[in-house]
Amino acid sequence: MANVSLEKVADVLCFAGRQQRFKHYSSVLKCEMHFSLFLPPQAVDKKVPLLVWLSGLTCTDENFVTKAGAQHVAAELGIAMLAPDTSPRGEGVPDDDAYDAGVGAGFYVNATQAPWSRHYHMYDYVVQELPALLGREVTALDLTRSSIMGHSMGGHGALVIGLRNVDRYRSISAFAPICAPSQCPWGEKALAMYLGEDKTQWRDYDASLLLAVAGPTIPIRVDQGLADNFLTSQLMPETLIAAAPEKYPLQVFQHPGYDHSYFFIASFIEAHLRFHAQFLNL
Template sequence: MELLNQQMSFAGVQRQYKHQSSCLDCDMVFSVYLPPQAQHDVVPVVFWLSGLTCTDENFVTKAGAQRIAAELGLAIVCPDTSPRGEQVPDDPSAAYDFGLGAGFYLNATQAPFDKHYKMYDYVVHELPRLLVELPLDLSRASIMGHSMGGHGALTIAIKNPDQYRSVSAFSPICAPSQCPWGHKALAGYLGVDQKAWEEYDATALLLERGCRLPIKIDQGEADNFLVEQLKPELFLAAAKVELVDVEYGLHPGYDHSYFFIASFIEEHLRFHHRYLG
């Protein structure tokens, strides 16, 4: 790994690394916050997955998470949202909701995207292998995300319950098989067989597998994507069927932005800390 940037923050350090990804077949950049406790011991880690159009830097600069992460002794790892580079195919019309910046945390099977778009493997397998170089206790890991990243966090956690201790999401895309963002992404990356889509649909996965991990979801009631794209009611209905407890908050006046995330990030980190101690 090549260290690109490093800044001190709340007695810890915010770093950005670059490396060659084997599963994505391109250079990748990720960020990690190491709390001050990491100077003398390994620390638990929370993975953050960002949403459409984001990079590894959005959460780092906008969420205000470093202060509480330093207090709790939590590292936060922020991967990019898609493969990058001139050789990586993009949406033919350069739309924001497919291609670069919109990897959807899945393994694509359709050409030309199947060569590079393996964000599921990257987050679940390759990135943790790199992180063994840092003072992190990967046996104590949780995962969270926003919007497309909330979709990623939920699906990855449901499919890998032994790898994480808890999962949370802000404004997640809860049922991509049933919304426009999901239809475009899942068809483009996985093809027209909608049975294959269920492997990356949190609601469908919950109905199939249940979930024994603690789950927390917060949603802004003034989110302009709530009705058409996010559909948390479908996930909550599936959780009720499967007798899965979900700590759910619907917050009047809040939208889809990082102002919402910054307002409740402390609650999410404290939620994860309860299970990472």
Template sequence: MKLNKVSEQLCFGGKQIRFTHTSTALSCEMQFSVFLPPQAETQPVPALYWLSGLTCTDENFSAKAGAQRIAAELGIALIMPDTSPRGEGVPDDENGAYDFGLGAGFYVNATREPFTKHYRMYDYIVNELPQLLEAELPLSDKRAISGHSMGGHGALVIGLRNPQRYSSISAFSPICNPVNCPWGIKAFSGYLADDKSQWQQYDASVLLAIAQDPLPLLVDQGSADSFYPEQLRTDSLIAAAKQSAAPAEIRLQAGYDHSYYFIASFIEQHLRFHARYLCS
């Protein structure tokens, strides 16, 4: 087995498990968490991949979102990767900033040194991790993708670029238009240098505007989010959805902020949204 089990707890009749493994895509050891619902004891189950945001690890969503109860009811596995490569020899921001480097992989394949060897989170999420998990765990080949903030950006971009691999996309407070916000400009300049054509390949608003047959999409954004609208630019995603006539529901939730309290308030709706496509 290529997975090393670190911990396992019983949770709503299912199993909350943490693994490590050696990643070929990222050239380092990675950790991630999985929730397997009770149904996985007898049959392969579909999976929701959850991508977390800046400074997070694989444990933020598993501990704070309260998603396991509904996932157990619906028979959906939850896959929770880390947000960047880590370990000795993995380059970081020279000033230790929170929004670049460790904990801030932005789900891209870096093309700028010294990040090209390790910072290939796009390949890791799209290819390596699903191939590994579907070979080692009782998972079907039906997948959906979701995430928060930087991870919401990752979920939107990966789902839009790979509609054949996923059934549906959702996001909380995503970075919708990174080519036009401070977080995105800093990250893309660092990982992708000055080639703006590469930047656009990782911008959800650019991708959605030209999408031919986009997947069903649900996005929630809190009106009291301190990063809205400057960093998140939700209006750009709304305009893109109108341009492509995408099957998108983009909701502004009054009074909610950027925290996991917001995610916990609406995660059941997101899981039931994905279940319509994963479990049909």
């Protein structure tokens, strides 16, 4: 690490790599933040590509690294994995009593409405601030080779961020993503709260709307469990499928019996990492 702007708070050996956790002050979110980073064993000798994971509602940076079982495949493939938190946190950060709003529910947007607009800029945090910080301080990362993935709210974030930044990410994947937030209760509540009631301001954060007008293509993989309690009311993968231009490189896999949990993610995380490895030139 180059300087003191990152404080390492955990560092353990995992599949011959290092599972680490850091805290830092975010000038974008105006609070202290944590993130988790897995460095595969290959990072000792050479620069490695980065796969960003965005978690869902109520999660922190630690859920994925402790539940998904991704490190053994990442270690084999030589891929680093970054897991940011899901929202700003701490004293002075606005919150809401509901689980699907406020702390733990940042929705990866840049909020424009008070009181959220001071802190809730998770889009810029993921796309701008964290890569700049890692580029300065983690010399083992090759940030010219980056991809992004996520789950549920984080799947929405991965799709939106990837589609809006095809020059930055080489591939996108998502588990049970919120595909059309402009049309589902979770999304309508969050987007109205963070961005206001003018739905024209929501378009930049709706994956189905973005995909329908996509220019340069980016490979996308989506996995959806068919026993997911949120499938029809909140996730709406059919909207994403219908929006895709003809011959767009979108793959959607539907799995009977699987629900919305990390058991589903753990069952197919290896397939996602191997999907991304194709495009990270491994």
